Amino acid sequence: MITVNEALDHLFSLVTPLDTEEVPLIRAAGRVLAADAVARRDQPPFAASAMDGYAVDGSAVRPGAQFTVIGEAAAGHGFEGRVGTGQAVRIFTGAPVPDGADRIVIQEDVTREGERITLGDDLGDNTHLRPAGADFRTGDRITAPRILGPADIALLASMNVAHVRVTRKPQVALISTGDELVMPGEEPGPDQIIASNTFGLKAMLDGMGAEARILPIARDTRASLEAAFDLARGADLVVTIGGASVGDHDLVGDVTESLGMQRAFYKVRMRPGKPLMAGRMGGAAMIGLPGNPVSAIVCGHVFLAPAIRAMLGLGAESAPRLSARLAHDLPRGGPREHYMRADVRDGTIAPAERQDSALLSVLAGANALMIRPADDAPRKAGDVIDYLPL
């Protein structure tokens, strides 16, 4: 059986960064920037006031100094003239600072009578002025690749970049397999359960910038599975769930082989997730996940997420790990790398008591997958151990 890292390397060789498309800014949040975006202007485009007050020549500012107000500068309406000796312009936040002025005295520090102002005693030395280009200048760049968050979107808008080039969304087809499954909301028979894995995986995939399609459940017959693969045409990645193991009704391996899949690997030395398979089928990458709900979601974090990031042009990297101190002693580990549902709090990590790969409630209550290497020696409380944050 191959290791998790070997399986990941195979997976990265099955996927490539996708082509790109241009989208309006309003559609760009969460997308991956695929080409540098370049500022089309300076911000601010002029020296601007940071406060409401009076614009004056800073060299004349001292307690008790007097000025004559000769006009007004507001945001969107600058003052056309020049501020001369002994003169001031009433100014508001965001307005262009008029020629001849290089300091704003805030209105709290001023007494005004008619057009005459007198400065107070405690003026400080802040000029309350934002120089032109203080935020960014024409030609400044936001470099690709980068997942565009709200601050990036605001910055792009401010740069007057209305369209950006992003990586196309990976199209993922999700196929549940099994006679026991019905969709949420349907009435299950006495031997049936509700399909959950496709829903959890779709949430994960859509959340990271892919577009996942849940296909109709494939029944445990070759014809039904073949029909599902037919519906998956056009996807960049086809993911099956269940039917991957060695039982008489586990058909995914056989059917994909007869449909021409070039298999890269089958079975990984990990727990949960052992009966994982992957390869290329038609124009798509194919990953067969084990059916146990926690196995499918754990494989989603460990394999699907890095594969999607690679397709989005974000590089071929395993899921980022953090580390914490063990809350209590652990006995010797097993022969497979073990991804244990765990709770991290204040730098300490405690694995959940129950680790059966069918227990979704335990997964939903966890905030980390603690990683015990294969054949891990017994551990002591306080030992540092890696985990994937959930």
Ligand SMILES: Nc1nc2c(c(=O)[nH]1)N[C@H]1C(S)=C(S)[C@@H](COP(=O)(O)OP(=O)(O)OC[C@H]3O[C@@H](n4cnc5c(N)ncnc54)[C@H](O)[C@@H]3O)O[C@H]1N2
């Ligand atoms: N003799 C052996 N038996 C099993 C082995 C083995 O090595 N030898 N491996 C076990 C391991 S580990 C796993 S994991 C499972 C995986 O088996 P399959 O991938 O074939 O999955 P199924 O048998 O189809 O389903 C397992 C389990 O999960 C439920 N399931 C399936 N799909 C869904 C879904 N979309 N939503 C919710 N639940 C789902 C299914 O009803 C089963 O209960 O095999 C072990 N057996």
Ligand code: MOO
């Ligand atoms: O690998 Mo299975 O996924 O241990 O339950």
